[in-house]
Amino acid sequence: MKIIPVLDILDGVAVHAVRGERKQYKPLKSALSASANPLDVASAFKGLGFAELYVADLDAISRNQPNLAIINQITKNTGLRLMVDAGVTDLERAEELLANHVSKVVVGTETLVRTGFVREAVRSFGSDRVILSLDLKNGRLLGEFDFGHREPMALLKEFQRMGVKQVIVLDLARVGSGEGVDVPFLKRVLEELELEVFVGGGVRNLADLIELKSLGISGVLLATALHSGSITADALKHAGLSLE
Numbered sequence: 001m002k003i004i005p006v007l008d009i010l011d012g013v014a015v016h017a018v019r020g021e022r023k024q025y026k027p028l029k030s031a032l033s034a035s036a037n038p039l040d041v042a043s044a045f046k047g048l049g050f051a052e053l054y055v056a057d058l059d060a061i062s063r064n065q066p067n068l069a070i071i072n073q074i075t076k077n078t079g080l081r082l083m084v085d086a087g088v089t090d091l092e093r094a095e096e097l098l099a100n101h102v103s104k105v106v107v108g109t110e111t112l113v114r115t116g117f118v119r120e121a122v123r124s125f126g127s128d129r130v131i132l133s134l135d136l137k138n139g140r141l142l143g144e145f146d147f148g149h150r151e152p153m154a155l156l157k158e159f160q161r162m163g164v165k166q167v168i169v170l171d172l173a174r175v176g177s178g179e180g181v182d183v184p185f186l187k188r189v190l191e192e193l194e195l196e197v198f199v200g201g202g203v204r205n206l207a208d209l210i211e212l213k214s215l216g217i218s219g220v221l222l223a224t225a226l227h228s229g230s231i232t233a234d235a236l237k238h239a240g241l242s243l244e
Contacts (some may be wrong), residue, residue, distance in 0.1 A: 001213040002242045004054070005045045006200070006223035007038055007074075010058040010104050014041045016149035016227070023060075029205040038067075042074045045156070046232040051244040052103075054200070054221050056168040060086035061111055066093070068100055080218040083131060087111040091124055094098070098125065106168065108133035109143035109155070119162040127165040136171040139182060152185075156193055168221065172204030175223070183215070190216050206231060206239055213241065215227065 085106035201220035
């Protein structure tokens with residue numbers, strides 16, 4: 001199982017995300033970086049041995065102002081593989097990200113306008129470069145797109161039929177909360193679908209990570225626990241978890 005650190009960018013700086021309440025987000029204070037400059041934070045992750053980084057471009061998601069220059073700077077200066085959620089709703093935005101050396105484009109249900117776009121993106125860029133983010137809040141699906149019923153499992157099955165191979169299960173209410181992940185729901189996803197499943201939000205400690213690994217989760221997005229120092233890169237390595 002792969003551990004992927006998270007970089008949330010708002011107003012051009014790295015911020016500490018808590019429970020999806022974006023108006024309350026403050027510039028990041030981290031044990032890993034003295035600066036909230038996104039490049040400095042990304043470089044700190046690189047220095048710890050991580051090879052991949054998840055970037056949530058909240059300026060793009062919230063007000064359609066992507067931080068393409070920052071993203072490009074990170075890829076050029078660190079060599080990290082980036083999976084980026086920048087509120088992608090059309091092929092043009094996805095192409096912009098890929099032109100800035102992003103390795104995986106995240107299509108999040110929170111900003112999705114129509115389900116058919118997911119099929120178009122997979123056909124255009126390949127299932128290895130498009131990762132679907134099932135955006136939840138307290139277990140409820142986020143998004144105003146054209147899907148008749150709002151049950152998350154039904155939606156995931158529809159996306160699997162469209163060619164999606166990788167999904168992030170991200171509950172914003174758990175982000176930065178230290179409340180743990182929704183293990184029963186993850187078990188359902190793993191049992192009923194044939195997808196590579198990544199998880200974001202709520203991880204408390206190494207025990208949570210080891211449990212997720214035992215379930216068959218492919219990767220975990222990790223932020224607060226790394227920045228607070230409650231989980232270290234050395235501890236991850238000793239637990240047999242991959243940083244690459």
